[in-house]
Amino acid sequence: MIANDLDELPWNETDVPDVFITYDLRDIMTNNTESPSQPESLFSSSWNDTDTADIAGEYRQVSIIAIIAFIFGLLSFLISLTVWLVPLGVVGIIISLIAIFRIRNSDGLLAGSWFAQLGLCFCVITTVAMSVYMPYYQYRVRCEADLFFRSWFDTVCGENLPVALNYTSPFWNRKPDPHDTIDWWTKLPENKGLHNAMQNFVKNKLVRTLMALGDNAAISYYATERVYTAPDSDTVTIVYAVTFKPEDSQSPETFFVRMTGKRTINSADHKTVGWNLESIPNDVFVPEEFK
Numbered sequence: 001m002i003a004n005d006l007d008e009l010p011w012n013e014t015d016v017p018d019v020f021i022t023y024d025l026r027d028i029m030t031n032n033t034e035s036p037s038q039p040e041s042l043f044s045s046s047w048n049d050t051d052t053a054d055i056a057g058e059y060r061q062v063s064i065i066a067i068i069a070f071i072f073g074l075l076s077f078l079i080s081l082t083v084w085l086v087p088l089g090v091v092g093i094i095i096s097l098i099a100i101f102r103i104r105n106s107d108g109l110l111a112g113s114w115f116a117q118l119g120l121c122f123c124v125i126t127t128v129a130m131s132v133y134m135p136y137y138q139y140r141v142r143c144e145a146d147l148f149f150r151s152w153f154d155t156v157c158g159e160n161l162p163v164a165l166n167y168t169s170p171f172w173n174r175k176p177d178p179h180d181t182i183d184w185w186t187k188l189p190e191n192k193g194l195h196n197a198m199q200n201f202v203k204n205k206l207v208r209t210l211m212a213l214g215d216n217a218a219i220s221y222y223a224t225e226r227v228y229t230a231p232d233s234d235t236v237t238i239v240y241a242v243t244f245k246p247e248d249s250q251s252p253e254t255f256f257v258r259m260t261g262k263r264t265i266n267s268a269d270h271k272t273v274g275w276n277l278e279s280i281p282n283d284v285f286v287p288e289e290f291k
Contacts (some may be wrong), residue, residue: 060231063103066112066119069096073122079130082231089127096120136235138227141263145236146221148275149259153219153240156210165201170274195236204282206257210242217241222256222287234263234279239287 072092079085099116148167155164156200162184164173188195202206219240226237243254260279267270 036112045066060109060111063099063106063116065095065099065109065112066115069099069119070115071119072096073119076123076126079126083134083229084231086127086130089123089130089196092119092123093127096123099209134229140235142227142238143222144263145238145275147263148261149238151241152221153210153217153278156207157214157217159211159214160211161198161202164207165198167275168277168278168280170264170266172268172272172274188238201280204262204280206281206284209284213244216244225258228246230277236261236263242284256287257284271283 059091069092072088072095073189076089076092078086079089096116096119100113103110104114105118118238147252152164152167155167160181161182188198219242222239224236224238224242228235237260238256240257240259241254242257243252260273260278262278263275266274
């Protein structure tokens with residue numbers, strides 16, 4: 001009935017709006033079991049879960065070892081504070097290489113290569129930098145120690161005993177002031193500890209020998225036996241050759257002295273550094289190559 005009424009309407013195809021041209025109105029009315037195809041939506045019955053599976057398949061777990069390598073890379077910058085942390089950089093390099101190897105052999109299941117690569121770069125840079133800087137630093141420390149030891153030799157040979165004795169302490173602990181000779185000798189009898197220290201000092205064989213030689217003693221550097229760097233101090237041991245010409249001989253003679261000094265930081269301000277003798281050798285020695 002409805003279809004016949006539509007046939008009698010004075011419409012022609014040109015009068016139908018464009019939106020209806022695509023579909024045959026009669027087919028829609030008679031075959032209403034199907035509707036024009038529409039774009040699928042989230043609520044469409046034809047929605048497929050394969051897209052969700054593809055998105056989930058793209059997720060890759062970040063390697064825990066890569067994260068640890070990155071953390072070691074950040075911590076490696078602490079190496080600049082002390083040489084004792086250099087092993088931290090070495091361990092970081094090993095962990096970073098392990099992380100990179102596992103990620104590359106995980107068939108795409110693991111991510112985080114950037115973490116591992118950054119950790120590797122940080123560890124390599126800090127470790128190599130300290131490895132280059134440390135020899136230079138120890139060379140400078142050895143030069144400072146050499147100047148300190150030579151100053152002590154000159155002081156003893158010049159018989160400036162108050163100053164020479166106080167080389168066993170950093171300069172900020174030298175009381176009374178050894179450079180004020182009159183005041184120092186005046187206070188010596190009152191200070192039993194200082195008096196005993198002076199007595200032991202002048203009984204030292206090396207001290208007595210250097211005082212006797214005076215300007216006739218020629219001090220020369222022979223070898224560096226040890227340069228040890230700790231977090232708050234440096235210890236240096238240097239061997240010196242003392243050459244002199246005896247009065248009854250035309251040929252000079254030489255003996256060797258092993259000097260050990262320590263470079264420390266003043267605990268009061270944590271900025272000032274000073275040297276002191278670890279001990280004053282009481283005897284001389286002959287190196288193995290001269291025996």
